Amino acid sequence: MRRCYLFVVLLVLACASHANTERTKDDLNQVQEQLKNTNKTFKEQQALLDKTEKNLKKADLAIAESSKKLKQLKFDVELNLTEQATLKDKIKSLEIDKKNQQSALAAQLRSAFMTGNHDYGKLLLSQDQVQNVERTLNYYQYLNNARIKELEKLKTTLIELENSRQLLAQNQTQLEELLTTQQQQQEKLVVAKKEQKANYQSLKSTLQKTQSQLVYLKQNEQVLKQTLEQLNQELIESEVKLIGLQKQKGKLDWPSHGKLAHRFGQKKHGSLRWKGVLMNGKEGAPVKTIADGQVLFADWLKGFGWVIVIDHGKGFMSLYGHSQALLKEVGDKVRAGEQIALVGQSGGQSNPSLYFEIRHKGRAVNPIKWCRRI
Structure with a gap:
C-alpha cells in the first residue's frame, strides 16, 4: 500500500x-x-x-x-x-x-x-x-x-x-x-x-x-509464541514432578504415522521458518503423546486449530496441532503412547495433517533428533 x-x-x-x-x-x-x-x-x-x-x-x-x-x-x-x-x-x-x-x-x-x-x-x-x-x-x-x-x-x-x-x-x-x-x-x-x-x-x-498472507502467518506465529511463553512461565511456577525428555533423546516414538510434509527449520514464508514438523495423516487417525506428562493446554488456537500441549517436566513440552478433536483436558495425566487427539485439518488445513513441536525451556528443538528414525 x-x-x-x-x-x-x-x-x-x-x-x-x-x-x-x-x-x-x-x-x-x-x-x-x-x-x-x-x-x-x-x-x-x-x-x-x-x-x-x-x-x-x-x-x-x-x-x-x-x-x-x-x-x-x-x-x-x-x-x-x-x-x-x-x-x-x-x-x-x-x-x-x-x-x-x-x-x-x-x-x-x-x-x-x-x-x-x-x-x-x-x-x-x-x-x-x-x-x-x-x-x-x-x-x-x-x-x-x-x-x-x-x-x-x-x-x-x-x-x-x-x-x-x-x-x-x-x-x-x-x-x-x-x-x-x-x-x-x-x-x-x-x-x-x-x-x-x-x-x-x-x-x-x-x-x-x-495480500496479507505473510502478516497473517506472522500474527499466528506471534500468538503461538506468546501462548507458549505464558505456558512456560506457568510451567516454571508449577510443582509437577516429571522427568523430562533428556534421557529419551533419539528414542521417542512419533505421535502419528505419516510422511513429513515440512521439516524443522525449512522456510515457511518470507523469513519465517518451521518451528516443528508437519506430518501428513489420515482423517481421524490417533495422535499419541511421545512421553509421560500432564496436559497443560487444550483449546482452539488461531492458525493451528485444535491444539494440545503436554508438559513432560524439566522445561520440556510437546505440542500437537490441527487436530480433529481433543480427547484430553487440562490437568489430565497421560502415559507415553496414550491417545490424546485425532488427526484432522482444523485451523485452515486443506488436508488432514498433524503439526508437532518439541520445546525445551521455551525454545523449539528439532523433533527428528529426538524421535526414532521414520
Missing part, C-alpha cells in the same frame, strides 16, 4: 510541472480519496476474515463433537455384536438341551408302553402275589415321577429358550437403531467437513485479495 502511495505521489509531482496549482490539488485529492477507499476496503476484508475464522472454528467444533459421538457409537455397536454372539451360543445350547430332553421323555414313554397295557385296577384283581403287586406299583410310581420331572425340565427349557429368543430380537432392534444413528452422525460429519473446506477456501481467497 505504501509503495502504491509513493508511486502515485511521484506521478502527481511529475505532472505538476505541466499543470496549474488547482489541477495538482485535484490530483492530490484523488490520491487521498483512493487511499481512503483502499483503507476502507482493507478494513472490510479484515472484518470478513475475522468472520470466516469464527465460522471455521464452529466447523471445527462440529467435527470434533461428531467424531467423539461416532467413536462412542462404534464402540457400542461392537459391544452389541459381542452380546449377540453370546446369546446365539446360548440358544444353540438350549436347542441341544431341548432335543436331549425330548429324546429322554420319548424313551420313558416307550418303556412304559413295553411294560404292558394293564392298569391299576387289573393289577389289583390279578392273582399275583402281594409282593409282585407292590413291586409293580412302586415301578409305576417311579416311572410317573420321572415323567413329571422330565416334563418340568422340558417346560423350563422351552421358557428359557423363548426368553433368549426375545432378548436376541430386542438386541437386534437396538443394533439397527445404533447403526442408523451412526449413519446420521457420519452424514453430519461429512456436512461439517464440507463447511470447513468452504470456509477455508473463503479464508484463502480473502488472504490473497488483501
Whole structure:
C-alpha cells in the first residue's frame, strides 16, 4: 500500500510541472480519496476474515463433537455384536438341551408302553402275589415321577429358550437403531467437513485479495509464541514432578504415522521458518503423546486449530496441532503412547495433517533428533 502511495505521489509531482496549482490539488485529492477507499476496503476484508475464522472454528467444533459421538457409537455397536454372539451360543445350547430332553421323555414313554397295557385296577384283581403287586406299583410310581420331572425340565427349557429368543430380537432392534444413528452422525460429519473446506477456501481467497498472507502467518506465529511463553512461565511456577525428555533423546516414538510434509527449520514464508514438523495423516487417525506428562493446554488456537500441549517436566513440552478433536483436558495425566487427539485439518488445513513441536525451556528443538528414525 505504501509503495502504491509513493508511486502515485511521484506521478502527481511529475505532472505538476505541466499543470496549474488547482489541477495538482485535484490530483492530490484523488490520491487521498483512493487511499481512503483502499483503507476502507482493507478494513472490510479484515472484518470478513475475522468472520470466516469464527465460522471455521464452529466447523471445527462440529467435527470434533461428531467424531467423539461416532467413536462412542462404534464402540457400542461392537459391544452389541459381542452380546449377540453370546446369546446365539446360548440358544444353540438350549436347542441341544431341548432335543436331549425330548429324546429322554420319548424313551420313558416307550418303556412304559413295553411294560404292558394293564392298569391299576387289573393289577389289583390279578392273582399275583402281594409282593409282585407292590413291586409293580412302586415301578409305576417311579416311572410317573420321572415323567413329571422330565416334563418340568422340558417346560423350563422351552421358557428359557423363548426368553433368549426375545432378548436376541430386542438386541437386534437396538443394533439397527445404533447403526442408523451412526449413519446420521457420519452424514453430519461429512456436512461439517464440507463447511470447513468452504470456509477455508473463503479464508484463502480473502488472504490473497488483501495480500496479507505473510502478516497473517506472522500474527499466528506471534500468538503461538506468546501462548507458549505464558505456558512456560506457568510451567516454571508449577510443582509437577516429571522427568523430562533428556534421557529419551533419539528414542521417542512419533505421535502419528505419516510422511513429513515440512521439516524443522525449512522456510515457511518470507523469513519465517518451521518451528516443528508437519506430518501428513489420515482423517481421524490417533495422535499419541511421545512421553509421560500432564496436559497443560487444550483449546482452539488461531492458525493451528485444535491444539494440545503436554508438559513432560524439566522445561520440556510437546505440542500437537490441527487436530480433529481433543480427547484430553487440562490437568489430565497421560502415559507415553496414550491417545490424546485425532488427526484432522482444523485451523485452515486443506488436508488432514498433524503439526508437532518439541520445546525445551521455551525454545523449539528439532523433533527428528529426538524421535526414532521414520
